[in-house]
Amino acid sequence: MPAKTSADQLLKAAAKVYHQRGYHAAKVSEITREAGVAQGTFYLYFPSKRQAFVELMEGFARNISSAALELDWERIRNGEDLRQQLVDLYTSIFQICADNRDVADLFFNAAPSADERAAAIREEFMRGVEGISAQSLVDGAERGYFRALKAETISRAIVGMFLNIVLRTIIAEGRTFRLRELAEDLVDFEVRGLFVSEGAATK
Amino acid sequence: MPAKTSADQLLKAAAKVYHQRGYHAAKVSEITREAGVAQGTFYLYFPSKRQAFVELMEGFARNISSAALELDWERIRNGEDLRQQLVDLYTSIFQICADNRDVADLFFNAAPSADERAAAIREEFMRGVEGISAQSLVDGAERGYFRALKAETISRAIVGMFLNIVLRTIIAEGRTFRLRELAEDLVDFEVRGLFVSEGAATK
Amino acid sequence: MPAKTSADQLLKAAAKVYHQRGYHAAKVSEITREAGVAQGTFYLYFPSKRQAFVELMEGFARNISSAALELDWERIRNGEDLRQQLVDLYTSIFQICADNRDVADLFFNAAPSADERAAAIREEFMRGVEGISAQSLVDGAERGYFRALKAETISRAIVGMFLNIVLRTIIAEGRTFRLRELAEDLVDFEVRGLFVSEGAATK
Amino acid sequence: MPAKTSADQLLKAAAKVYHQRGYHAAKVSEITREAGVAQGTFYLYFPSKRQAFVELMEGFARNISSAALELDWERIRNGEDLRQQLVDLYTSIFQICADNRDVADLFFNAAPSADERAAAIREEFMRGVEGISAQSLVDGAERGYFRALKAETISRAIVGMFLNIVLRTIIAEGRTFRLRELAEDLVDFEVRGLFVSEGAATK
DNA sequence: AATGAATGAGGGTTCATTCAT
DNA sequence: AATGAATGAACCCTCATTCAT
Numbered sequence: 001m002p003a004k005t006s007a008d009q010l011l012k013a014a015a016k017v018y019h020q021r022g023y024h025a026a027k028v029s030e031i032t033r034e035a036g037v038a039q040g041t042f043y044l045y046f047p048s049k050r051q052a053f054v055e056l057m058e059g060f061a062r063n064i065s066s067a068a069l070e071l072d073w074e075r076i077r078n079g080e081d082l083r084q085q086l087v088d089l090y091t092s093i094f095q096i097c098a099d100n101r102d103v104a105d106l107f108f109n110a111a112p113s114a115d116e117r118a119a120a121i122r123e124e125f126m127r128g129v130e131g132i133s134a135q136s137l138v139d140g141a142e143r144g145y146f147r148a149l150k151a152e153t154i155s156r157a158i159v160g161m162f163l164n165i166v167l168r169t170i171i172a173e174g175r176t177f178r179l180r181e182l183a184e185d186l187v188d189f190e191v192r193g194l195f196v197s198e199g200a201a202t203k
Numbered sequence: 204m205p206a207k208t209s210a211d212q213l214l215k216a217a218a219k220v221y222h223q224r225g226y227h228a229a230k231v232s233e234i235t236r237e238a239g240v241a242q243g244t245f246y247l248y249f250p251s252k253r254q255a256f257v258e259l260m261e262g263f264a265r266n267i268s269s270a271a272l273e274l275d276w277e278r279i280r281n282g283e284d285l286r287q288q289l290v291d292l293y294t295s296i297f298q299i300c301a302d303n304r305d306v307a308d309l310f311f312n313a314a315p316s317a318d319e320r321a322a323a324i325r326e327e328f329m330r331g332v333e334g335i336s337a338q339s340l341v342d343g344a345e346r347g348y349f350r351a352l353k354a355e356t357i358s359r360a361i362v363g364m365f366l367n368i369v370l371r372t373i374i375a376e377g378r379t380f381r382l383r384e385l386a387e388d389l390v391d392f393e394v395r396g397l398f399v400s401e402g403a404a405t406k
Numbered sequence: 407m408p409a410k411t412s413a414d415q416l417l418k419a420a421a422k423v424y425h426q427r428g429y430h431a432a433k434v435s436e437i438t439r440e441a442g443v444a445q446g447t448f449y450l451y452f453p454s455k456r457q458a459f460v461e462l463m464e465g466f467a468r469n470i471s472s473a474a475l476e477l478d479w480e481r482i483r484n485g486e487d488l489r490q491q492l493v494d495l496y497t498s499i500f501q502i503c504a505d506n507r508d509v510a511d512l513f514f515n516a517a518p519s520a521d522e523r524a525a526a527i528r529e530e531f532m533r534g535v536e537g538i539s540a541q542s543l544v545d546g547a548e549r550g551y552f553r554a555l556k557a558e559t560i561s562r563a564i565v566g567m568f569l570n571i572v573l574r575t576i577i578a579e580g581r582t583f584r585l586r587e588l589a590e591d592l593v594d595f596e597v598r599g600l601f602v603s604e605g606a607a608t609k
Numbered sequence: 610m611p612a613k614t615s616a617d618q619l620l621k622a623a624a625k626v627y628h629q630r631g632y633h634a635a636k637v638s639e640i641t642r643e644a645g646v647a648q649g650t651f652y653l654y655f656p657s658k659r660q661a662f663v664e665l666m667e668g669f670a671r672n673i674s675s676a677a678l679e680l681d682w683e684r685i686r687n688g689e690d691l692r693q694q695l696v697d698l699y700t701s702i703f704q705i706c707a708d709n710r711d712v713a714d715l716f717f718n719a720a721p722s723a724d725e726r727a728a729a730i731r732e733e734f735m736r737g738v739e740g741i742s743a744q745s746l747v748d749g750a751e752r753g754y755f756r757a758l759k760a761e762t763i764s765r766a767i768v769g770m771f772l773n774i775v776l777r778t779i780i781a782e783g784r785t786f787r788l789r790e791l792a793e794d795l796v797d798f799e800v801r802g803l804f805v806s807e808g809a810a811t812k
Numbered sequence: 813a814a815t816g817a818a819t820g821a822g823g824g825t826t827c828a829t830t831c832a833t
Numbered sequence: 834a835a836t837g838a839a840t841g842a843a844c845c846c847t848c849a850t851t852c853a854t
Binding site: 243244 | 837
């Protein structure tokens with residue numbers, strides 16, 4: 001295991017300070033103090049305070065995107081399989097966010113108003129996720145699992161409910177355990193809705 | 204109808220500039236130029252740049268909260284009534300956001316990283332809405348409309364899906380028409396879920 | 407007489423400090439201290455330290471250029487008239503430089519290595535003066551006053567001798583009196599080389 | 610012939626970079642990159658960025674001074690001999706400057722505002738050259754070649770015209786050929802003003 | 813001799829805020 | 834109430850210099 005490099009220390013310290021103070025209030029001098037290096041050292045590894053933030057955001061987006069974000073319909077034989085894949089998928093992303101609370105918080109909350117480039121990264125990510133979600137709705141409907149729904153609207157609803165759980169339960173409250181259970185509760189609601197039965201809801 | 208006061212002009216200008224530039228990049232001098240007054244005038248009406256932003260946020264929170272956010276169970280006789288109340292409630296909030304895109308954007312996106320006090324206002328609002336939502340889940344279950352669900356988790360899911368529609372479809376895309384239809388699509392998904400039927404989902 | 411404005415104070419202070427310390431070593435804080443204003447005030451009147459310097463250079467170039475730099479052949483009837491015009495012209499420029507030693511020094515010595523724009527202003531000025539000088543050589547030759555000389559080379563020689571007197575005698579030594587006498591000595595040397603004549607030198 | 614030492618490489622690289630960027634904008638890191646050595650190596654050979662520049666200036670001053678700067682009256686029998694010695698002298702200095710354009714440019718243009726010590730070297734050089742020139746005027750007058758002129762003023766004029774040719778024609782334009790011809794043109798102008806003669810100019 | 817990562821003092825610039833008019 | 838010139842604290846970034854290897 002190699003010794004911790006200054007670059008590592010700085011990125012870690014940057015995540016911490018950006019998170020504690022917010023992007024604008026964070027001072028480069030705080031980051032370097034936190035990292036235990038001199039101020040000038042920051043600029044050996046990052047061209048600017050801005051770019052260090054962008055790199056954090058890019059890293060997080062790559063990290064999340066490396067998780068399987070799409071359903072594998074080949075392996076889905078029935079509703080239960082589908083439900084399981086959703087639970088797996090949600091759980092893995094919950095886990096990544098739980099493991100990187102600081103950066104996840106920056107990504108979802110701070111990025112839009114921190115920096116244009118960072119905002120673009122987040123925006124692209126959101127669009128990508130909504131697109132995948134919308135496609136899944138179409139695919140699932142074709143295969144007879146899902147009702148016919150407005151894909152554009154409902155994909156946003158799905159992403160939104162997932163995102164708010166991440167923000168409130170994982171990031172804000174700091175929950176790191178029983179994330180699968182959390183995913184199961186969410187998926188149960190997602191697939192069946194609030195009403196006790198189809199009958200009751202429409203009668 | 205009173206003449207437009209400087210305070211009004213400034214608040215309007217502030218909303219515009221904060222929205223265009225972001226809280227930190229917005230300059231008091233831009234706001235006053237936009238409002239057509241001298242820079243010093245700003246400080247006759249607001250003690251600080253920070254406080255002007257906070258007042259915008261408070262106003263928006265009041266505005267939203269003035270809409271009926273709670274279900275009126277007295278007037279609900281069946282699932283369809285419930286569904287209608289949800290649609291009405293969602294539509295009215297959609298409308299408020301559509302009418303105040305700038306401030307809504309600031310409230311939901313910028314507030315958390317703009318200023319501590321503003322973040323607290325948004326946080327309190329979110330907690331309030333989630334609380335109402337959770338209570339509704341309990342009430343609805345008691346009355347036999349809703350399945351037994353983890354209220355804390357599902358209330359967040361519900362708020363999240365609603366919020367993401369606001370953010371993406373109304374604020375970002377700027378949709379201002381057929382908001383009731385949007386609410387209907389959302390409520391339909393909310394109450395019945397994705398799966399074609401209770402049968403299919405569990406079989 | 408209006409009260410001294412901050413702009414005036416600052417330009418004067420800037421000339422002094424740039425001259426004392428050199429462009430690069432000069433600090434904006436020194437200039438404002440010298441001017442008796444706060445640091446930020448500097449930026450009410452100049453967009454940058456660089457631009458303040460450029461404005462000084464531009465002002466000096468305009469100042470010099472406002473002096474009649476060209477001979478008026480209409481008023482020249484003989485060699486003595488010509489000699490007098492040269493003496494007048496040189497004296498007036500000597501005077502301007504003597505009245506603005508600081509800025510003249512900056513213009514001729516510091517500008518080239520201070521800033522690209524300032525260097526360009528000085529360069530353009532030098533080219534202009536050499537061009538006028540070369541044209542005068544041609545005109546004077548046509549009229550029978552001057553020998554046939556390589557105008558491009560000799561115009562540079564003439565500008566050079568004039569410039570070095572300015573730099574060494576007026577700027578460096580600070581001579582401010584009997585400038586006409588100085589000009590006469592110089593012209594005497596200059597014309598005995600320019601005017602058609604025969605004699606010891608070629609025998 | 611010894612292998613090129615790092616010191617040589619660095620001095621050559623320094624001349625290039627100082628010339629391209631100017632003294633202040635030149636970075637030690639650029640010089641070492643240009644020389645193909647590590648940054649720290651610079652400080653094995655020079656105590657500071659400043660001193661490297663001073664050494665360049667000192668070298669150039671020595672180089673120029675090694676040329677015969679004085680007239681050899683023993684070998685002057687008539688005006689033509691004198692003219693020839695001047696042409697030889699000017700040509701040799703032209704040649705040195707043409708062979709070292711970069712450093713010559715630094716010496717004459719950058720030194721005054723680059724560094725106090727460098728400015729002093731240039732100043733001393735200029736004073737020396739003007740002194741020699743003034744002495745030659747006196748000597749030449751005593752021997753009946755030159756008219757009686759104000760030695761202090763005219764020596765500066767002579768140095769100035771020579772210097773401006775160097776700056777504009779050799780350094781700025783980069784002329785490296787027919788330098789003797791250039792010297793002849795200059796001397797021709799110079800002596801017709803210096804030598805006792807009669808003619809149109811005074812009539 | 814040579815390296816190059818690390819240092820940290822220093823200064824140009826911004827802009828929220830003040831206050832004399 | 835309104836003005837807008839003036840203020841000055843704050844902070845990012847540069848780069849000459851050092852030093853452990």
